[in-house]
Amino acid sequence: MHELSLAMSLVEIIEAEAARQDFHKVRSVLMEIGELSCVEVEAMRLAFEVAVRGTVAEAATLEIEITPGAARCPDCGHLAQISSHLSPCPQCGAMGLIACGGDQLRIKELEVD
Amino acid sequence: MCLTCGCGDAMDHEHGHEHGHEHGHEHGHEHGHEHGAGRLLRVEQDLLAGNARHATAVRQRLQRQRILGLNLVSSPGSGKTTLLTRTIERLNAAAQRCWVIEGDQQTSRDAERIKAAGAEAIQINTGKGCHLDAHGVGHALDALTLEAGGVLFIENVGNLVCPAMFDLGEAHKVVILSVTEGEDKPIKYPHMFAASGLMILNKIDLLPYVPFDVDACVAHAKRVNPRIDVIELSAHTGEGLDAWISWLNRERDALSALLGDEPPPPAV
Ligand SMILES: Nc1nc2c(ncn2[C@@H]2O[C@H](COP(=O)(O)OP(=O)(O)OP(=O)(O)O)[C@@H](O)[C@H]2O)c(=O)[nH]1
Ligand SMILES: [Mg+2]
Ligand SMILES: [Zn+2]
Ligand SMILES: [Zn+2]
Numbered sequence: 001m002h003e004l005s006l007a008m009s010l011v012e013i014i015e016a017e018a019a020r021q022d023f024h025k026v027r028s029v030l031m032e033i034g035e036l037s038c039v040e041v042e043a044m045r046l047a048f049e050v051a052v053r054g055t056v057a058e059a060a061t062l063e064i065e066i067t068p069g070a071a072r073c074p075d076c077g078h079l080a081q082i083s084s085h086l087s088p089c090p091q092c093g094a095m096g097l098i099a100c101g102g103d104q105l106r107i108k109e110l111e112v113d
Numbered sequence: 114m115c116l117t118c119g120c121g122d123a124m125d126h127e128h129g130h131e132h133g134h135e136h137g138h139e140h141g142h143e144h145g146h147e148h149g150a151g152r153l154l155r156v157e158q159d160l161l162a163g164n165a166r167h168a169t170a171v172r173q174r175l176q177r178q179r180i181l182g183l184n185l186v187s188s189p190g191s192g193k194t195t196l197l198t199r200t201i202e203r204l205n206a207a208a209q210r211c212w213v214i215e216g217d218q219q220t221s222r223d224a225e226r227i228k229a230a231g232a233e234a235i236q237i238n239t240g241k242g243c244h245l246d247a248h249g250v251g252h253a254l255d256a257l258t259l260e261a262g263g264v265l266f267i268e269n270v271g272n273l274v275c276p277a278m279f280d281l282g283e284a285h286k287v288v289i290l291s292v293t294e295g296e297d298k299p300i301k302y303p304h305m306f307a308a309s310g311l312m313i314l315n316k317i318d319l320l321p322y323v324p325f326d327v328d329a330c331v332a333h334a335k336r337v338n339p340r341i342d343v344i345e346l347s348a349h350t351g352e353g354l355d356a357w358i359s360w361l362n363r364e365r366d367a368l369s370a371l372l373g374d375e376p377p378p379p380a381v
Contacts, residue, residue: 085307
């Protein structure tokens with residue numbers, strides 16, 4: 001359950017922002033998760049519920065934006081959108097694409113009071 | 114003391130929110146427009162940024178001392194500790210230094226095995242935690258008497274999923290897969306194999322007794338990560354160990370070639 005330690009980092013970031021930008025309550029959190037990031041969205045939601053208890057984000061809803069993975073085909077050079085490390089090249093069918101994006105794990109926006 | 118976080122105490126403390134103000138301008142300007150009824154703030158911060166900061170500090174520290182850092186990852190029982198005890202005997206015989214950071218949820222049994230094999234070791238117990246993080250590794254380094262050159266092995270918690278995401282400041286992740294686990298593991302757990310520079314296929318002494326297709330396994334690993342190196346060995350019998358020791362020497366030489374042989378004099 002690495003999602004729990006990630007959710008705790010998320011709360012740390014929010015608390016630091018609360019002190020810096022002077023808010024006391026978070027209504028919603030917008031997060032970006034890359035499709036190649038090794039994070040289970042449902043596990044992240046559960047971990048978030050646990051991690052926000054007793055913090056300024058206690059009542060916040062979590063919105064998640066999924067970004068597709070990106071990879072370069074070693075055979076034809078095509079820059080492909082992929083959903084897993086196992087996806088073949090959509091252009092030429094080659095295996096073994098080299099991942100080059102889509103492992104983001106970011107907090108993007110907060111709606112606060 | 115922890116140079117990255119400034120904390121003065123032991124390895125397993127929790128960080129509060131005292132970190133995280135050195136980010137400069139990339140975060141936190143206000144939008145000005147309204148959304149629902151709350152104030153909308155753009156934050157744009159990486160969840161792993163805290164770990165990445167600690168990992169960078171560990172990496173710089175190891176590079177300064179010309180130490181090759183390796184993060185050993187696998188499912189439980191693949192033979193990480195057995196491989197390390199064997200490796201330590203070989204390195205000691207060649208008068209090469211190494212150190213081991215042992216990560217387990219509980220007990221210091223593996224650290225005891227390493228010490229008995231003749232290397233300095235420190236145990237990190239993660240409790241319920243399913244992976245090591247770079248902050249813990251940084252503090253563990255303080256407890257070791259590091260010298261220039263040599264190899265630092267970090268044996269991660271046995272788990273093929275979670276440790277993949279956490280950079281510990283290593284030069285490479287090394288994933289160990291034993292032939293009793295099935296040749297499809299690289300495609301079932303692709304993140305770990307995608308993140309690793311080397312796959313060690315261990316327990317090849319058992320190949321006569323278990324159905325395991327080595328070629329298919331290597332093909333699966335290359336499909337996930339075309340650049341991964343593969344070494345087949347048995348930590349039990351010692352077969353194939355030479356290739357692993359050569360790989361270690363090659364990587365250590367690559368580090369010296371990159372940074373120069375002599376570590377710079379210590380900062381005053
Ligand atoms: N036959 C055979 N057994 C091995 C080999 N390497 C390790 N073992 C056995 O596999 C079992 C697990 O080995 P460990 O070295 O403790 O494995 P580990 O990966 O450190 O385990 P955890 O730290 O608990 O995840 C032990 O019973 C070892 O004796 C090998 O090459 N061949
Ligand atoms: Mg072990
Ligand atoms: Zn292609
Ligand atoms: Zn610290």
